[in-house]
Amino acid sequence: MADDPQRNFRSAYYEKVGFRGVEEKKSLEILLKDNPLDLEKLSTFSQRFPLPSMYRIHVWKVLLGILPPHSDSHTLVGGYRKEQYQDILEALEVMRYINSSTPPTHVYLRMFQLESQVLPRCSETSAPDEENEDFLSISRAMEEIVDDPIDCYWLIKCFVNQFHTKFGDSVPHLPKSLEHYLSQEEPRLLNHLKNSGSLAQLPYGLWFRRCFAGCLPESSLQRVWDKVISGSCKILVFVALEILLSYKIILMGINRPEGIIKFLCNIPQENTDAIVTKAIDLWHKYCGTPMHAV
């Protein structure tokens, strides 16, 4: 990639001087031109840089394995995916799990349940439990991001699957690391949280299981998810940390843990972009910038 004649030789220095994202789109295009696609490079890229929105869905699909790395078989596999989706949808419809008035997120949930063989009987359908709620909120967020229902379903499914398989073990440890980083960044706030007793009650489920779906607006959320999809769940910790830091003053002013949790569950949507940017910076700072595997 370094000796690619198409690339501007200055691109390596843009970052050093503080210009980010000058050549990213181009380098991403170069990456996407490869056949087969280099998943490692793609994930490294997505960790280092924000993805251009026009390629985001595509990159996600590749990273999540919805599309194979060989671009030749994209259409074929896409066809498979579509058929599978339609088959499941039809089956669900036939079995009257869903009808035309069912919200898409519920459809996705049923489909996911079907695929993971946890679909309850029609007669036995109960109110969604915790796990289902996570799925629903993620799918709601994803639905906002993606237009095509097929893509959306697949992305949700793969995202959830990947999250569970990849980070299922590390998720329980995330609150610990949050505490650790918070102590490094802002011990006072940590103390305050500890003292108020809200540290244990912080909305970890919202943050780490739902990956901030429903907490951050989609525009900011997709940047967080870029990192999650490309293989880092630590970013969630830093986003949470940054949220805490950003609203430190307010949090410091609230003593009751319910208030704190209530606030954190409904944080203002205004400057979430800045929060995410800072969180990514923090993440880079603590975990180091992933290097290109050249």
Add this chain to the structure above:
Amino acid sequence: MAREQPNVGDLLPLLETSDLHQLEEIRGLINEQLSTERGSMLLNGLVDYFLETNSAQAMHILSSVREPHDKHLLDKMNECMTKQTCRLPTLTLLGHVIRKQPSWIHKIARYPLLLSLLKCLKTDTDVVVLITGVLVLITLLPMIPQAGKQHLWEYFDIFGRLASWNLKNPGHVSEVYLIHLHASVYSLFHRLYGMYPCNFVSYLRSHYSMKENMETFEEVVKPMLEHVRIHPELVTGTKDHELDPTRWKKYEIHDIVIECAKVSLDPKEASCEEGYATMPENFYPQVHLRPQDCTSSPYTDLHSSYGSSSSTPFSTPRQPLPPPLSLPPFSGTQPSYRSPQTSRRQDPLWSPSSLCGMATPPSSRGMSPNLELSHSASHLPTGGKGTPASSTPATSSPPPTLSDDFPIISLPANTVHDARISSSDAGAAENVSMTLTELSVFMKKQELELQLRTEKEREEAAITEELLKITEDKQELSGLRGFDSPFYHTTETLTGCQAQDKTLSDAHRSSALGLEQSWSFQSGFTPIDHHLHRSPSAPDDELGKFGMFSPSPCSKTPAPVPYESFFDLALPRAASLFVGQKTSEAVHKADGEEEGVVSASPLEVLDRLVQQGSDTHDKVLKRLPLPSKSADWTHFGGSAPLDELHTLRSQLLLLHNQLLYERYKREQHAVRNRRLLRRIINATALEEQNNAMKDQLNLQSVDILSLRESLQVEQQRYRQLWDDRETVVTRLHSQIRQLQQGRDDYYTKNQELQSKLQECQKKMDELEAELQRANNKVCHTGHLLNQMTIKLSNSESTQQQMSFLNKQLLLLGEAHKLSMQELHHTGADNTKEAQMLRVSYEKEVETLRQNLLVQGQKLEAAQQRVSELETHLSKKEHLIVEQKKFLEDVKCQAKAELQASDSRYQAQRRITQLLQTELLQLYSRVEMEAPASTEADIRPPHDSPRGNGSTLSPGQPKASNSSKTTANSINGSQDLAPPLLVEPSLSCPHANSLAPQPPSDAPLTVGSYPSAKSFLGMRARELFRNKSESQCDEEQPPPRLAGLAHDLKTELCVEPPCPGYIAPVCPVPCLIPTPPPVPAPALAPAAPLTVPTKEPPSEPKQRASSQESPRRKAAVGPGGGRGHAVSGRPRQQQLKIMDYNETHHEHS
């Protein structure tokens, strides 16, 4: 300039200086000033100055003013016209300016000056002003003919007013003025009639048809009408056409003047132009003859015409008038005539002499009097007179006054002419063309001839003596000195020349004398007049007139004389005869003064008046002592009456004006004459050309003659040549004939010979054939001979061999004997054997060596081959690596795809599971709700728990197991199912792929296919159907399957489904992988049946998966080992790779 500007105004008085040099300077200064400055100040100053002093210099400058100043000048004059006092001098100035004909004169029509002039003429009562104005107007009219359109009626009004003035005399001016006025009105009449005849006549008609004007018409206008012929324009023209400016464009000023003169019958007013001439014939031809004669040498011709004219009684002194005019153009050829011009140039004061214009016609200006004088001077000695004055020409002595200068010059001219005439009389007309010196020489020669006329000379001498006396007396009287001598000579020569006509010469002499002492002599007026009148009674007449008109003594001014002469000069040749006749008539009519005026033209009357005036003047002067002339007045009549003096002055002025007018007319004539002369010259040039052409014509005709002659000669020669040719031709023809005959003979001979030749050829052919045959025979024999010789040689050689072999045999026998003997003698002697062995060994070694060599070469070749193969090998290895890479790549791709399809498959499986559970649930419900047969009763409880259990156990991944079990369990109820199946199929109409299948399958697979509804079964069938559909629809499955079982490795197709499929169906007979032939036929028909129900999956990928999946099913069926699933694929890949290798190899 600024420095000089004030000076210029001051300089004006200096114009009157007598110092010529200074005058020149001042004039130059003023002109320069005028040329540089555009302002009107200086000009106004000049005009004022002129009005004050009447300065001739100022007038000169003003009249030659240039373009930018014309406006100022005309404005200034217009301004001055308004003032009563300076009206007259202004008019005079205007007259001067107009007569000068500046280039801008045509503009005057646009300036108010013209209007004020006309107004003045219409209103003014001062006769002098009127007359001056009328003359100016008359002069101006031809210059601005197109202006007539606006002012025509004003002109006519002026004419009417002035014409009636004569009769009514409103101002009660003196008669003298009236005469002048009448004369000018007369001129105006002519001009108006000449220029605008139609309008004028109509005006006259309208104006004089009124009763109050009748008298004027009778008295004034009618006599005028008598002096004009009918104008051609009155016939052809119209009033409008007359006023058309285009009509005037082709006319120059003098043309208009001549046009006007043409219609006049008055000799004093009319011209001599052709067609209108009133003069006698002998004048006429002269004019016309001259151009003809002048072709060779105009000069001599002119003089000869002189001679001829001089012989005629009418023309004598006047005759030279035209020639001198025409001379200047020719002067280049004649030095004698070039000098006149130079002398004329030298003399700036020449105009004054012409002013007086007594003796010489104005045209004689071109003739230099100086020259003539010298002529006469040179001529005089030849005459042998030896007068003392002969050496002193008149001009050499400076003339005391301008007026005095004139007679001196003019007279000698006459004399010279006369002298010439005399010389021509003497019979030497050519000598005139000589130069002056030649002339003098010639004259000397002629002295001898002249002696013949001694008697005459004596008479002349007497006369001269008399004259001398007279002149001496006169000299004393007049106080004029230095003139006597030239006059004396002239008279002398004159008389000498005109000896034939005594009376005439007498008159001449007297006139000449009168001229010589113009003021002192009371005698004849001018020589011209004398000649004109020619009658001796003329002086009497004049005397009478004098007595009548001017009783008062005339002033000493010379003006009347030139003025009078001018009238004559203006109408020179034309008038001569007519005037003579008129005068004679007048003489006959005696002294009737008034009658004469009426009958004669007003001009004539004026002439007489002036003449009389001069006569009385002379008379009076005679009586008075000359020196005290101013005192005369007081002495004569006490105090001089003022008005009388005034009258005289104004009369003088009028006369001067008239004079100027006439001079102007004369100049117009001069211009015209010049133009005519140019035409003459052109004509002569053409004549010359004509002559030259004629000469050329003659030459060419001579040429033609000579050419004709040569043509005849040529023709003769041609004829001769033709004859020669004819003879030659005939001879040649005869020759040809002979030759043709000869040729014919030869032809016949030739034919004979040819026939012979053919015969010979035939013979030859025969002979040749014979020869051929003979040759053949020879060849054959030769061949035989050869064979024989070969055989012979063979036999010989065999014989030789035989002998040789015999010899050998003998020798060998001998040798054998010898060896046998030796053998016997020597026994075992090994040396020879050893030698032989060695030899044989050596030979063997040799061959071995050669073998070695060959082996080495082979080795090299082999090595090369090895290296070649190694490279090939490396290439192939490389290729293989590439292939591996590619394989890896494809593997990955396939894996990914496989995963995708796998996931799909999983999903499908889940769906099916779900559907099955759903189905089971529904069944259970149906069974529960609707109780069936006892058998069914027993089973469902047994089944449903199991089915439920199977579906409810999600942890069980192996569908095959569950499905098998369910299939088994369902198996029994299969029979009952079909009718009930309607419900689910109705409930889910979308499931096209699955719903229709059970009914179709059911009848076929009852009992035998418990797994028909299971997922695997369906799947397998589907796959099998795909195969059979795509590959072997028509084939009989059993043999094919059997065949396939044998070569399973090579063909991975249809047979796997069968074992996989059969495995659950009939485990007992089909435990071995080889396909049993029994179920296959049963299956085969089943497959086609399902075909229409499911859409054909056509993609090769799908086929690949379907190829594999059955295999896996097959493997799963018996053992459940999943690892086999991969085995099918690698083999396929291998096959692919081999193909690739092959193709690759072929390529490389």
